[in-house]
Amino acid sequence: MSNVLLRAAGVARRYGELEALAPTDLELRAGETVALVGPNGAGKSTLLAILAGALEPTAGRVEAYAPAGWVPQRPAHYARLSARENLELFARLDGVADPAAAASRLLERFSLPDGDKPSGELSVGNRQRLDVALSLLGDPRVLLLDEPTASLDPGQRRRVWEIADALRGEGGAVCFATQNVEEVGEHADRVLVLQAGRVVYEGEPAGYAAAVEEAFR
């Protein structure tokens, strides 16, 4: 029980008549990677946003026992600020002691351009990596990644997973949404398959193929 880093108990989200996420339980434990799989509109992003504290659940509760970093599905940084300015700004807001040093470290780690170029003019891949870099500010022990590698080339994708795997190796936890079956097989310890806002499968990656086939049908 003590190795639970994040717990969602019966979290649900409704938009009027639409039930985007039925009551769902999820625990993220230290040292594990959980994959959320399902077709578009299945509720993966909704669940991740609720876990990140960015979306108010209409029911249930989230308990966080460790700081969590979040990479939303779409870019979430100021397009008119450079990558460094974005990193420094959010580092300062996060209470990082030396925002400039933290920004330099992350720029180097993610091979992001350190110039005046507004981040809105960077490539889609660079913007996605910037979001991943932003999620690592404040030294999170939990990473919540919403299709983090969707726009990345194989090299960049590998680098993101190296970081996620390293965090898991250090006793952290990763929860990621994906539609990439290979990533699930390579990185997930546990899989939740969602369909129309409901969890239709939870278990080992090895046994989820049938549930996925049903979900995507």
Next chain:
Amino acid sequence: MRKDLRILRRSPLLLGALLVYPVVIAVLVGLVAGYASSKPRVAFVDEDHLPPVVAVAGRRFHIQSIVDEVSKNVTLVRMGPEEAARELADGRVVATITVPPGFLGKLVSTVQTPSLVLRTVSGGLAPRVTQQMQALVYRLNRKLQAALIEANLAYVSLILHGGRGSFLGRRFDVLGLDRTQRLLASLPQSERVTRIQEFVRISRLALAQTGHALEATANPIGLVQPKAKGRTWVLSAQVQAYGIALTVTFLALLLAAGAAAAERDEGTIGRLGRGWAGRLSRPRPLVSPGVLVWSKVALAAAAALALGTTIAVVFGIAVEAGGVTGGEPWARLPLLLAGVLLAGGAVGAAGTLLGALAREARTASLVAVLLVLPVVFLGLVPKGVAPPAAWLSDALPFVHAVRFFASALYDASPWRTVGVEAAWLAGIGAVFGVLARSGMRRLAT
């Protein structure tokens, strides 16, 4: 706010508009103020062929000096009746003042009232010209009254003291009350003579007071206007107050609404708002909704201050360069700018609420533009005409900003008005700020 200012600096089109807009507004306001203080062109049609000097009741009036006096307020141009009618129709003159045939004859007769004929265009400067012509006729009447009173007093003097006089061209000899009294004293005294003597005595006493009585009848109430250097001229101050209030309302609303909605457009509201949601136990959010609202309000107030300063300074220069009468644009600048800051904040709070509700920068900007004009027009509706419009306007910052600016610029003792309007602006800003905070939370979660 530093981040918002940096983003603003990197939006060249918006920044350019922000820099050019106040200058354009200030120059326009200056031109309007200058136009308001310029002399309207008025045609002077003399159909009676007035001589250079007119004698009325024994007093001489120089026509050219009257024309010169009128020319202090309007540019009087002599022209024929057809030309005057044509120029009035074309709008090249705003009025025609006509001396009709027979005017002078009636005037010198002192038994008929002649009339000048004033024709004006409708709207524009017509009311001002009408007022100036009424003032001119009033001044002429005052001079004529003095002459006529003097002439009447000469007749009274004739009745009192006797002598030779003339009336309507006929000359005659008057015995006078003084000589009548002396004649009566030389007659044998009887009851009838005594009664006539008493009548003469009372008549002499009463007629001796005629001068004061005529003065009092002609001018029951006098108006004395000592010359003093006033504060900023009313019209200039009003124009400037509306110019700054309109600019502050337009830009602060647009800027705050756009900046608030842009947080959602850029996806940053989710990152900033992590932890705002309830049902969570997690570390503190990056910023609170209140701080985020405050940053937008501060941005709007800072932009308003910069724009207000620019307008006030450019306006001041335009007023000085244009020689607008009575202009005193510098003395109240600090008070004006304090109001601009407050108004910018209040409008910024309203804009932030709008941005939070619109949820998209483009929609927020469009709605802000659409909202500004009705808000401004509401502020122009007089309270007596449509009370509900005035009540609604009172709930919005624009009208309070106008009153604050106008009082700061014009009133000799502005503190009460400025204090009341500052309280309104702070109150309205606080209400919109609280609503914007809820809206921002809703926008994020």
